[in-house]
Amino acid sequence: MTPISEEEVLLLHRYVCEGIADPKRLMLLYYVAERPRNVSELTELLDVAQPTVSHHLRILRERGLVVAERDGTSIFYSLSDPRILQAIEILRAYVADLMTGRASVVNKA
Amino acid sequence: MTPISEEEVLLLHRYVCEGIADPKRLMLLYYVAERPRNVSELTELLDVAQPTVSHHLRILRERGLVVAERDGTSIFYSLSDPRILQAIEILRAYVADLMTGRASVVNKA
């Protein structure tokens, strides 16, 4: 593990961690990872107001986590890089173990 | 990629994403991943007030991301599970590519 600098941590925070720091945005990432989806579809899936979805999509887009492509009046969003979900899936497995008492913190006893 | 439920996303958010959503906490995770460190040392490393460090450590501790062990009057913190930094390192590599124009979003052109 290469030591990390404070500047690198700030970039990591600004471009990724801040982006995945909301449950709605996590759901959005999973939804657009399956296939490109437009805002209307995402609004139905998330069950929140459309401006709220646009707000979260903007945060994801500004950080480069998702990409937007217009098709007529619709705008389709998709995941920009598979590593984003790859990392989240590792954390998801960790949490799953945590919930079933299999995470390493529990095994230390 | 197994579909994720809304409840699972909420757990993922509560136990991990919320925990790594602050640059100071990211630094703390990297510091305690090297070796167990006590609060005084972490306070010097982070260059913030001691209550601020304790606050962040509490957030990490409550989520199970770090574990605390007392030794005399000191309390040493360490990383609870290597997968946490493993995932963060993937995101770190992604951001590094993003900064040098090598991330997949750029390569789509």
Add this chain to the structure above:
DNA sequence: GTGAAGCATCGATATATTTGAATATATAGA
């Protein structure tokens, strides 16, 4: 038991974030 060191908690302030109603903008079709 007393004092000191190390850490946690409390309380207050400043700042940031989430949310949605209202509104603006952009595209397509008639």
Add this chain to the structure above:
DNA sequence: TCTATATATTCAAATATATCGATGCTTCAC
């Protein structure tokens, strides 16, 4: 051009978070 549809933006309110001084608690040495 006019209208409908889809999305973005603005604005305000509510909520959450970060920070640190003051203080409390625990442990150890004497």
